[in-house]
Amino acid sequence: MSRQDGRQPSRASEMHPLETHGTLEMPTIKLTNKPDVTFNCADGDTVLRAALRAGLGFPYECNVGSCGNCLFEIAEGTVEHERKDAPGWNERHKSRNRWLGCQARPKGDLAIKVNLRDHYAPRFKPARTSARVESITDVTHDIREFRLKPAAATRFLPGQYALLYVPGVEGARAYSMANITDDGAIWDFQIKKVPGGAATERLFSGVEAGEEIAIDGPFGMAYLREDAPRDILCLAGGSGLSPMVSIARGFAACGALQGQQLHFVYGGRQVRDIAGEQFLTELAGFGSRIHYYPVLSMPEGENWSGRTGFIHDAALALFGDKLKEMEIYFAGPPAMANAVVKMMHEAKVPQAQVHYDQFY
Ligand SMILES: Cc1cc2nc3c(=O)[nH]c(=O)nc-3n(C[C@H](O)[C@H](O)[C@H](O)COP(=O)(O)OP(=O)(O)OC[C@H]3O[C@@H](n4cnc5c(N)ncnc54)[C@H](O)[C@@H]3O)c2cc1C
Ligand code: FES
Incomplete structure (x- = not known):
């Protein structure tokens, strides 16, 4: 596809995400540590996303260059890195020919080393x-x-x-x-x-x-586990509202989870930040098997008689030892996520029961 002004983009990173050069052959990527695995990378696509589109379990988390979970090593070939200043990519990685899968676009065929894991294989291909x-x-x-x-x-x-x-x-x-x-x-x-x-x-x-x-x-890997036979705790702060509302909606609609309870804790600074309940009241089971707990972290001067403090403290106060028996999902700004991770660790919640994609 050419641009409206007739110019062809000179670099893949300048291209619209749906645009392709339309002239190059699709690069082939092979895994040196798993020689039976090869996949194609559509023009302008990144190594990570091409692998996921092929159904492969290429490790990742944020998809935007921040977490470093998608690092791979190049044995043959070259790539262009979309985000040169990606926080998840440092000088040590560069000196070892290690690149971020979510940022690297192949310039031709590649041979790479990465350890695939079934956990990351997409249920629905992106x-x-x-x-x-x-x-x-x-x-x-x-x-x-x-x-x-x-x-x-x-x-x-x-x-x-x-x-x-x-x-x-x-x-x-x-x-x-x-x-x-x-x-x-x-x-x-x-x-x-x-x-x-x-x-x-x-x-x-x-x-x-x-x-x-x-x-x-x-x-993303922080999706609702429909086969987990435990009560659910959703912890959301600020920008983390969206995925927790989706989890609660999925829970309400899931026949296999009808015997479980879902607890939804939402934290904001002030009364005007509080949200979530309006989406939960629409769900079958609100008040009987779906429960909502708003928490304010800056209640000073507010007309508020409810819970106060940080989300991780509220979760510990509400559920204490029971946390170990819950399936826990959370989302929100990095400071909140780090505090929740620390609290879960101290509360000895098994890691396999905790699901989140870090926000950056
Ligand atoms: C898995 C995940 C899920 C998220 N879900 C939500 C959600 O549901 N609701 C919500 O409000 N927020 C969500 N966020 C946060 C969101 O992605 C943005 O970070 C936030 O909206 C701020 O973006 P901004 O451009 O306005 O701010 P900015 O300060 O301009 O940008 C902040 C983010 O963009 C990154 N960034 C900067 N330049 C580039 C670049 N060239 N290429 C790629 N990334 C770049 C930064 O590293 C930083 O992470 C999520 C983040 C992640 C990782
Ligand atoms: S998935 Fe590539 S840096 Fe996070």
């Missing part, structure tokens, strides 16, 4: 498509729900996320879906405005219903 903004609705003073309708429907699991290529913003941003779906026709995102943030400033002031946005997904 796809790139364009999506139309159907509606934009306020959730709080700084969280909005964006309803997107992808041109090609793709299913996802409750709690997963997608990459959004916000027009005019360099690089993709990860956002979690808030809805659940049987056909993948609608993807809802609850997005918190970050003051001065490139993507969220643009989403909140420049994007309107009817606009097209490129999206890619689904991704």
Whole structure:
């Protein structure tokens, strides 16, 4: 596809995510440590996402260059790194010819070393498509729900996320879906405005219903475990609302989990930040098997007689020793996530029962 001005993009990183050169052959990537595995990488795609599209369990977490979980080693061939300043990529990695799978675009055929793990193999293979903004609705003073309708429907699991290529913003941003779906026709995102943030400033002031946005997904491992026979605890702070609402919706709709309880703890600084209950009251079982606990961390001067403090402390106070027997999902800003991880560790919650994709 050529640009409207007739110029061809000179580098893959300058290309629109749905654009291809249309001239190069699809690079083939083979694994030196698993010689029976090869996969193709569509023009302009990254090594990680091409592997996931092929159904392979390539390790990853954030998809935006921050966590470093997608590192691989190049034995033969060259790549272009989309984000040169990626926080998950350092000088030591570079000196060892190690690259981030979510940022590396092959310049031709590659031979690489990476340890695949079944855990990361996608249940629904991610796809790139364009999506139309159907509606934009306020959730709080700084969280909005964006309803997107992808041109090609793709299913996802409750709690997963997608990459959004916000027009005019360099690089993709990860956002979690808030809805659940049987056909993948609608993807809802609850997005918190970050003051001065490139993507969220643009989403909140420049994007309107009817606009097209490129999206890619689904991704993420913090999805609802329908086969886990334990009560569920969802912990959400600020921007973490969306995936926890999706988990709660998935729980309400899941026949296999009808015997379990779900507890939803949401933390905000002030009363105007509190959200979540409006989505839970719509669910069958609210008040009997779905329970909501709002927590304020800065209650001073607020008209508030409910719980106060941080989310991790509230969770410990509410459930104490019972945490060890719960399936725990959480999402929110890095400081909250780190505090929750520490608390879970001290409370000796088995790691296999804890599910989160770190926000960056
Ligand atoms: C798995 C995951 C799920 C998330 N889900 C949600 C959600 O449901 N709701 C929500 O409100 N937020 C969510 N976030 C946070 C969201 O992705 C953004 O970090 C946040 O909206 C701030 O983006 P910004 O561009 O406005 O801010 P900025 O400060 O401009 O950008 C912040 C983020 O963008 C990254 N970044 C900067 N430049 C680039 C680049 N060139 N390419 C790629 N990344 C770059 C930074 O490392 C940082 O992580 C999620 C994050 C992750 C990792
Ligand atoms: S750095 Fe690539 S998945 Fe996080």
